Amino acid sequence: MTNLSAGPFRNEKALARLRKRRAADTRFRLYGLSAIGFALAALSLLVFSIGAQALSAATYHVVKYDVVLDAAVIAPKGKDTPDQISRNVDGFYSLVRENLKDTFPDARDDRRSSRELGELMTRLAVLPTARKVADNPTLMGQKITITAPLNDDLDLYLKGAASPQKKVKLGKVVSVEAETGRTYRLAGPAAFKVIESLVSAERFEVGDAVDRQSILLTTGATTGKISDVTTDSAVIDLLTGNADDFKGATPVARLIGIPQSERNVTDQQIAWTLALKDMGRISRVPHLSLLTHTDSTYPELAGALAAIVGSLLTMFVTAFIAVPIGIFASVYLEEFAPRNRVTEIIEVNINNLAAVPSIVFGLLGAAVFLGFFGLPRSAPLVGGLVLALLTLPTIIIASRAALKSVPPSIRAAALGVGASKMQSVFHHVLPLAGPGIFTGAILGMARALGETAPLLLIGMVAFVADVPSGPTDEATALPVLIYSWSTNAERAWEPMTAAVIVILLMFLIVMNGIVVLLRRRFERRW
Amino acid sequence: MVQQLGHLPMGWLMLALLAMMASGAFFVGRVQAERFSAAGSGRFHSRPNYHGYYVAMWTVVPALVMAMAYGLLGDDIVRALLRRELPASFSAMPPIELSVYLDSISRAASQGGFSGSDRIFSAITNRFLELQGVIKTVTIGLTTLCAGSGFLLARRRVAPGFRARNKVEGGMEAFLFLCAAVAIATTVGIVASLLYESLRFFAQVPIWDFLLGTRWNAQTSAEFGALPLFFGTFMIALIAMLIAAPVGLFAAIYLSEYAGPRVRGSVKPILEVLAGIPTVVYGFFALLVVAPTIRTIAVWINMTLINAGVTSEPFLAAQPTSALAAGLVMGIMVIPFVSSLSDDVINAVPQTLRDAAYAMGATKSETVKHVVLPAALPGIIASLLLAVSRAIGETMIVVMAAGQRARISADPTADLTTITVQIVALLTGETEFDSPKTLSAFALGLVLFVITLIFNLIALRVVQKYREKYD
Numbered sequence: 001m002t003n004l005s006a007g008p009f010r011n012e013k014a015l016a017r018l019r020k021r022r023a024a025d026t027r028f029r030l031y032g033l034s035a036i037g038f039a040l041a042a043l044s045l046l047v048f049s050i051g052a053q054a055l056s057a058a059t060y061h062v063v064k065y066d067v068v069l070d071a072a073v074i075a076p077k078g079k080d081t082p083d084q085i086s087r088n089v090d091g092f093y094s095l096v097r098e099n100l101k102d103t104f105p106d107a108r109d110d111r112r113s114s115r116e117l118g119e120l121m122t123r124l125a126v127l128p129t130a131r132k133v134a135d136n137p138t139l140m141g142q143k144i145t146i147t148a149p150l151n152d153d154l155d156l157y158l159k160g161a162a163s164p165q166k167k168v169k170l171g172k173v174v175s176v177e178a179e180t181g182r183t184y185r186l187a188g189p190a191a192f193k194v195i196e197s198l199v200s201a202e203r204f205e206v207g208d209a210v211d212r213q214s215i216l217l218t219t220g221a222t223t224g225k226i227s228d229v230t231t232d233s234a235v236i237d238l239l240t241g242n243a244d245d246f247k248g249a250t251p252v253a254r255l256i257g258i259p260q261s262e263r264n265v266t267d268q269q270i271a272w273t274l275a276l277k278d279m280g281r282i283s284r285v286p287h288l289s290l291l292t293h294t295d296s297t298y299p300e301l302a303g304a305l306a307a308i309v310g311s312l313l314t315m316f317v318t319a320f321i322a323v324p325i326g327i328f329a330s331v332y333l334e335e336f337a338p339r340n341r342v343t344e345i346i347e348v349n350i351n352n353l354a355a356v357p358s359i360v361f362g363l364l365g366a367a368v369f370l371g372f373f374g375l376p377r378s379a380p381l382v383g384g385l386v387l388a389l390l391t392l393p394t395i396i397i398a399s400r401a402a403l404k405s406v407p408p409s410i411r412a413a414a415l416g417v418g419a420s421k422m423q424s425v426f427h428h429v430l431p432l433a434g435p436g437i438f439t440g441a442i443l444g445m446a447r448a449l450g451e452t453a454p455l456l457l458i459g460m461v462a463f464v465a466d467v468p469s470g471p472t473d474e475a476t477a478l479p480v481l482i483y484s485w486s487t488n489a490e491r492a493w494e495p496m497t498a499a500v501i502v503i504l505l506m507f508l509i510v511m512n513g514i515v516v517l518l519r520r521r522f523e524r525r526w
Numbered sequence: 527m528v529q530q531l532g533h534l535p536m537g538w539l540m541l542a543l544l545a546m547m548a549s550g551a552f553f554v555g556r557v558q559a560e561r562f563s564a565a566g567s568g569r570f571h572s573r574p575n576y577h578g579y580y581v582a583m584w585t586v587v588p589a590l591v592m593a594m595a596y597g598l599l600g601d602d603i604v605r606a607l608l609r610r611e612l613p614a615s616f617s618a619m620p621p622i623e624l625s626v627y628l629d630s631i632s633r634a635a636s637q638g639g640f641s642g643s644d645r646i647f648s649a650i651t652n653r654f655l656e657l658q659g660v661i662k663t664v665t666i667g668l669t670t671l672c673a674g675s676g677f678l679l680a681r682r683r684v685a686p687g688f689r690a691r692n693k694v695e696g697g698m699e700a701f702l703f704l705c706a707a708v709a710i711a712t713t714v715g716i717v718a719s720l721l722y723e724s725l726r727f728f729a730q731v732p733i734w735d736f737l738l739g740t741r742w743n744a745q746t747s748a749e750f751g752a753l754p755l756f757f758g759t760f761m762i763a764l765i766a767m768l769i770a771a772p773v774g775l776f777a778a779i780y781l782s783e784y785a786g787p788r789v790r791g792s793v794k795p796i797l798e799v800l801a802g803i804p805t806v807v808y809g810f811f812a813l814l815v816v817a818p819t820i821r822t823i824a825v826w827i828n829m830t831l832i833n834a835g836v837t838s839e840p841f842l843a844a845q846p847t848s849a850l851a852a853g854l855v856m857g858i859m860v861i862p863f864v865s866s867l868s869d870d871v872i873n874a875v876p877q878t879l880r881d882a883a884y885a886m887g888a889t890k891s892e893t894v895k896h897v898v899l900p901a902a903l904p905g906i907i908a909s910l911l912l913a914v915s916r917a918i919g920e921t922m923i924v925v926m927a928a929g930q931r932a933r934i935s936a937d938p939t940a941d942l943t944t945i946t947v948q949i950v951a952l953l954t955g956e957t958e959f960d961s962p963k964t965l966s967a968f969a970l971g972l973v974l975f976v977i978t979l980i981f982n983l984i985a986l987r988v989v990q991k992y993r994e995k996y997d
Contacts, residue, residue, distance in 0.1 A: 028891035032780025035773045042858045049815045325705045332702035350709045355982040357919020363971040367719035389712045422695040450804025453921035457953045479806045
């Protein structure tokens with residue numbers, strides 16, 4: 001037995017080299033792992049960031065208004081046909097505004113606060129009620145409860161998404177003294193210690209000016225804004241409610257990080273909203289209007305219904321054209337085409353077409369379908385045609401793979417019992433390739449459903465307020481709606497856009513789920 | 527009366543007519559063949575159904591040709607007839623105005639006639655409806671005539687010895703060929719429309735000014751120097767490939783060489799999910815998460831550099847939308863295009879090559895680096911080329927996250943614009959097909975098409991050669 005350490009593979013230099021090589025191997029493996037880790041991390045970041053946004057749009061706040069449908073307001077003489085009633089936004093809105101003013105009588109005197117109060121609800125939000133009354137005139141003069149969405153900025157505020165806010169519970173307030181006007185001095189031993197320490201540490205500035213941060217003091221339906229504070233007492237400007245409510249109460253302080261001048265909602269509006277919430281008139285409900293409403297310029301009223309219908313119509317046109325043509329084309333290329341130059345050109349051409357940028361198909365649609373044939377702009381018909389041409393190569397390639405996987409023995413057997421070529425293909429090969437072709441078609445349709453760029457070029461980006469009823473009506477599609485909502489400036493559109501993305505992804509997941517099921521069920525190894 | 531005929535719903539009418547004629551002809555052909563065979567007049571070559579199909583084919587095809595001719599030319603014929611009858615004052619109108627006027631007439635006519643106060647307009651609309659009625663009636667008559675004569679001719683040939691099946695199958699094969707030719711027609715359509723509109727554009731703007739000019743301002747003033755767009759496109763594609771190439775390649779190597787079947791089976795589909803997410807979703811992700819983060823980091827770098835006294839001015843542009851944000855997200859999107867095709871080609875490298883390397887004492891990474899990758903190189907290059915072509919043609923991510931400003935800047939946090947962004951910007955909204963603004967979009971499209979075509983052709987050729995090598 002020779003001593004191993006003396007051998008050529010066991011001396012120090014060789015061992016060091018071996019270690020180095022092994023370390024290089026481990027490093028290489030780690031590069032691979034981190035590449036996969038990066039891809040998976042990117043995917044999960046994408047899913048979670050959009051999912052979190054979408055979740056906050058899954059519910060929204062609605063306000064209840066008890067109003068009497070006064071015929072003199074909503075259907076004055078000369079404007080009382082059902083059609084006019086259904087469009088009488090001003091009349092219905094004034095009922096709601098009166099109701100708000102009855103709830104907060106202080107806002108009556110001042111024009112500015114009266115306008116701010118009105119902003120709690122968008123005027124157009126009364127339209128469903130107006131239509132209901134127009135359809136059912138017996139409601140006139142009765143007392144009904146209108147449920148309408150809260151202003152989108154206040155909705156975001158209540159969801160805690162509008163501005164950083166800190167909520168602290170304070171000590172017991174013992175006395176309330178009225179000072180000038182609506183200013184009150186609240187006192188209680190060490191009641192305001194928390195706020196005082198934050199303010200003196202210059203984490204917060206207080207005061208009346210709009211460019212200062214705000215500290216709102218709330219108990220029940222009463223809210224005031226702190227303008228000066230010590231450990232034992234605070235001076236507040238009463239925003240809404242009754243200052244005597246603070247006596248004996250342990251109020252909640254809301255420290256809002258963004259000054260009023262940089263927010264879309266005023267302290268006054270927040271105070272009213274908190275009061276309405278305390279009265280139980282605001283409730284958080286599932287955001288079903290996202291599925292049942294059409295597009296709107298107000299985020300709280302907007303929904304994706306028109307885009308969903310537009311997408312479905314477009315997909316019908318696409319499927320109706322691309323699937324049969326794709327199947328027939330692949331049957332020809334796989335079963336009948338003679339091996340010659342023409343076939344070769346068609347094949348290279350199809351492979352190329354599958355890699356042509358989708359926006360080029362949009363240019364084709366704009367120049368040929370809109371410019372040359374004069375088809376209507378923004379119509380699902382044109383969108384469907386363009387997407388059909390776009391998905392055709394995908395479907396042809398998938399169908400050819402499916403046809404290729406049917407073994408030649410099937411064809412030989414059919415031909416052997418006297419079938420013609422056409423009969424062997426259509427009676428035997430095609431049915432056997434069916435599931436594969438079908439999955440290819442669904443995958444092609446899934447790709448088409450997510451396409452945006454070609455639809456932009458043929459004008460499907462228009463604002464569509466009505467649900468399209470046919471393939472030649474003006475329409476938009478889900479991915480285009482995502483694009484146009486994401487370009488809107490208001491913050492409230494962000495979660496809404498994310499929610500529409502989730503709807504779109506649901507459709508895609510269902511389609512891909514069908515593909516997986518089909519593969520499991522019908523996959524056959526010859 | 528003739529005016530009422532103008533409202534005929536031609537689409538549905540033609541469809542119903544064709545369906546009726548087809549089924550009628552089929553039954554006539556079939557029944558006739560059955561009658562022959564019942565009479566025992568010799569052996570039939572084809573089954574009765576095929577005779578039915580044959581007659582139906584000869585009935586429908588001529589009718590279909592007529593219907594398509596109407597669809598293509600009907601409106602133009604009506605307009606040409608109407609224009610000849612218009613009073614002399616109309617011939618003084620510029621052609622564009624006239625066609626707009628005729629458009630409004632045909633719109634009014636399709637909404638059931640005009641009942642306003644403009645008497646000339648309503649008279650012309652009514653006359654338009656009359657002419658339409660005439661043309662529609664004539665079309666229906668001609669269609670029926672064509673179908674009828676086709677039917678009669680075909681029916682006379684139904685006989686025991688007639689090889690109906692062969693004829694029907696011949697027709698069917700021709701139809702299949704037409705379907706396959708749709709793909710060719712699409713390419714021809716793309717090339718023709720892009721070339722036609724581009725040539726009109728280059729008649730107004732010299733081609734070299736377009737390709738080499740550095741000032742792009744198509745929306746407001748007529749400046750069509752597209753070099754900044756090309757720069758932006760390649761810059762963003764480069765950033766994307768800097769992400770996608772290493773990540774995709776290493777992921778493919780790991781999955782095919784290191785990972786066990788279970789890891790491979792679960793990771794591969796997840797990577798492919800990245801390819802299935804619509805690009806508009808990536809765009810939103812870039813806008814919502816990536817672009818603000820990059821801006822924050824860029825601002826922080828600026829502050830640090832200024833505080834450290836290295837510069838006195840902000841070093842990075844730190845725009846709210848940036849080339850880096852778009853490129854980064856596009857890189858993530860392109861990863862599966864690189865990894866999936868590379869994975870295929872790496873798997874196609876014969877196991878014998880690896881075994882030979884191991885037998886020489888090579889470690890796994892050495893085998894991959896010195897044996898597998900060189901063998902798979904052509905395929906990998908092809909996958910990278912396809913990914914580049916994908917990145918260049920990608921639209922929604924750059925539209926949402928790259929910006930609109932045409933400029934040449936190496937700063938990745940500046941906003942750049944790309945070919946696709948400008949195409950979208952130029953063609954959304956109201957478009958007239960005559961202004962150089964609209965036409966420039968087609969010139970950009972042509973450039974985009976040619977570039978991606980070159981990448982695709984090379985890649986496809988390489989893949990084909992490579993397949994032949996190891997098959």
